[in-house]
Amino acid sequence: MNTVIETILNHRSIRSFEDKPLTREQIEIIVESAQAASTSSYIQAYSIIGVTDREKKKKLAELAGNQSYVEENGHFFVFCADLFRHEYIGKMEGKDVIPSIESTEKFMVALIDASLAAQNASLAAESLGLGICYIGGIRNNLDEVGKLLNIPERVIPLFGLAVGYPKKMTDKKPRLPLSHVYHEEQYNTDHYEEELTSYNKVISSYYKERTGGKRTDTWTEQMANMLEKQSRMYMKNYVEGQKFNKQ
Template sequence: MNETIKNILSHRSIRRFKDEPIGQDTVETLIQCAQAASTSSYQQVYSIIGIEEQSIKDKLAELAGNQTYVAQNGYFFVFCLDYHRHELMAQIAGKNVDDTISSKEGFMVGMIDVALAAQNVAVAAESLGLGIVYIGGIRNNLPEVSELLRCPDHVVPLFGMAVGYPDAAPGLKPRLPQTAVFHKNQYAEDEKALPILKEFELQTAEYYRERTGGTRDEGWATQMARVMSQPKRTYMKEFIESKGLDRQ
């Protein structure tokens, strides 16, 4: 097993960082790694906003649900789906790309491009001894986040990433068994999947029991059912369409 694989398999979310900034050279290297990610048809439908002003970090932390590690880290990135740049490109080329930008496929291409770029940053950061945590909480208040970051139409902040030198060493959280997520040739039938999920429920309940000293023993299925029983951020469709995206 090489070092790259070891680093990937050692991933854990870090929510407490040392009060130590990340050097600009490192930031630029991480962005370079983001840009090396695969991108659909060379479209590169993303932008990354580096948050260096503490006042903006503080406001983002508030908008994300008062998550302290959004404000207290070595560096904070916001990953955005970005078709505004393609509008400028179309002006240069003398073409109209509005139908593609506003299509469902276009929206999916953008989200996939953003995720691929971000994961390259995560892997690269961890290879340098840094820790990371993704921040989906910025979608709690996207209109306010978008205004704070001055995002034009066709630009949507999808998530943040706090990066820094770890000041915590949390244990590895169990993942679903490979047999639950890897299907060969065809999607597995439910009678094969259910026993695997039931066993994982017991495993994760024990994980939380040990991690919390018995104060929590909620297994994965119980936890996910509780979290997903009420939909979140139901304003999202309207907001995305207001940005000129996902209309077709």
């Protein structure tokens, strides 16, 4: 155990922040930490947009499902898959890069690069004593988000990251058992239902204690109810409209 691992294992999503902006130094450390993440073939297929303007944050909060912590935080980062610069590079160097950057593979590279960068940013922020919350809700209406942030073709806003000084610490949610997530040599389904049933008991107890008995649902119940409802089903058309994943 060391301080890095302690920071990782102490993670919890923060949804209540003090009205205190991050300093320029903090912002730069967080972004530089994001850039230090591994990147496939050195392609660096992502960009990060920092939002501090109150009206823009208010609009993003509305678009994300009226989540107050999108508006009220120290700094709001939007992580984007970005192949716009690579199209530009093709023009600079006189190379036909379009078939490559419109491939499913490069789409996956951009998603993975952005996600790795974001996790580095999150760990850096938490190591500074700040709290974070990922915001997938910005994908509720990417057309409007794109207009608000002046997003060009070949760029997709993937998720937001609210960062700031925690006003209230939340409980740490229990994760799936290690034995259910980590497989050795091959994917193993021998004890699948047994492990999920055991985890359901842990989660039900967690909710019961946290809510004073008002909530006792299980994890599989929560996931099934969520997945039964289709959401953001426009995404394939949006992605293709941004000229990603066309081949």
